[in-house]
Amino acid sequence: MLCLGVETSCDETAVAVVEDGRRIRSSLIWSQIEKHQKFGGVVPELAARCHLEVISRLTADALEEAGVAPGALNLVAATYGPGLIGGLLVGLSMAKALSLAWQVPFVGVNHVEGHIYANFLAHPELEPPLLCLTVSGGHTQLVLMPEHGRYELLGQTRDDAAGEAFDKVARVLGLGYPGGPHLDRLAQTGQPGLTLVHHDALAGTYDFSFSGLKTAVVNLVHNLKQKGEPIPVADVAASFQRQVVSILLDRAFRALAATKVKTLVLSGGVAANSELRARFAAEAKARGVKLYCPPLPLCTDNAAMIAACGYFQWLREGASSLALAAVPRLRFEPPLAGTEENTP
């Protein structure tokens, strides 16, 4: 069973071919980062234009690299949300047309669910039940997955996504865009001992809040500037990163203890952070938890995860309608009963 995956929800155009939901035959990513760099963030209209310019060539290349003739595909999966509407529509529309032309089923995939499935590609032996922590520029979610296609949202961010907080702090410290990787590198050269005054108001819950921590950094930098003192950027980066990872670690391992699940998977672009990986690995070892983390190219946005997720979704639920609309603010459904008040 060969599935074509298409992902255009943010600033990466991606097309992949995945066999039986587990084996990557090809996974191509066309990053637009350079196009958006001078603007300090993703420009939605520009992103949509770029997606359209490269998508047909990228699709042809993905098939060629997979060694697959166009007529040999059995399924087409595309992200239908959450994401930027202009970009989503490019990938979704092309995917539907491909399914129509090839006369094969089409499935619309939730991008965040796709991130979880990056782990199924990387680790053939992985099976639910598991707990998944998704940390990216757009999402910070803690989800219990008792079986394929069933999710219970345990917690999520009340304000900024973790990756968003990384980017903002990087900007305050005058680092380049995107901020996450820059901050990670810089933090490795600093001491994490600085006091960043903030209050973890959500301690004891599974929800996250990073805006207080971000403000603490802004205030610290501002105060030093006012006093004319040098800003120890590496130490600030290290201290901020230390605390973000501590919060993520606290929520994830308390949830593991409470649910008695023994498998933790990480997903999303921030899962590439070196301190996060190291501390989660150490904690997992100490607590006898199996930790899975996709390799770096599968952590960030890619289409292989969309194809994998689409395949398992098709097995359970069959095809999506060709009239499926793009949903920029698509939620992670169905939420666990009683957690609706947690959603912003």
Added chain:
Amino acid sequence: MRVLGIDTSAQSGAVGMIEGTQVVFTEQITIRPGGSEQLPALLAETLARTGRDIKELELIAVGIGPGSYTGVRVGLAIAKGLAFGLGVPLVGVPSLRALALNGPADARLICALARSRKGEVYAGLYRPGPEGVAEVVPPAIWTVPELTAALQEKDEPVLFLGEVLAEDAAELAAALKERASFGHGAENVVDGARVARLGLAHWLATKENQLDTVLPLYLRRTEAEVRWEERCCRADVSS
């Protein structure tokens, strides 16, 4: 040749199929704003209803605008998927030119219009002739007063086609008086079969598959790019 034409550049969508000079079907559909991604479902229904097989298609033609950025992009993305999936060539046609083909052959001057931002329209001028319509002024962005002034200079009757805001139409009518006339109903919506016809002519003339090269006729850079360049220019001047 069996050709499919699609256009989603305006408020409505269009899909049409021709077989040589015969129209197999042509559908104008009202799609909810921003809902142009529903076109594949409507195409599937239309093919089923008319008993046609998608694999019969030998060429895909698509309207490249100008019009709604998102709408045009959806049309192009669908066209690319169909052309790549079927292994047939793709050609882009200016949507306003296809719109002008809705006018009667005895019209003197046709002004094809599409909505832009407030106070502005996309407009192209066309003259009907033995070979369809000839382009007099290519599609461009106009303020309504600019367009009115340009048309007043022409001193001949003008037929306006397209979906524009009522106040813009009223302004054009008031300025040009009896020289202005306006299309009705379906005349103001691009016809998919006419997109197919233009695409076929273009394909026969050029044999150029635009699968990877066709671009929307945006006529404008993104606002972020414009603002960024303005900032750079100011910095250049002050340094």
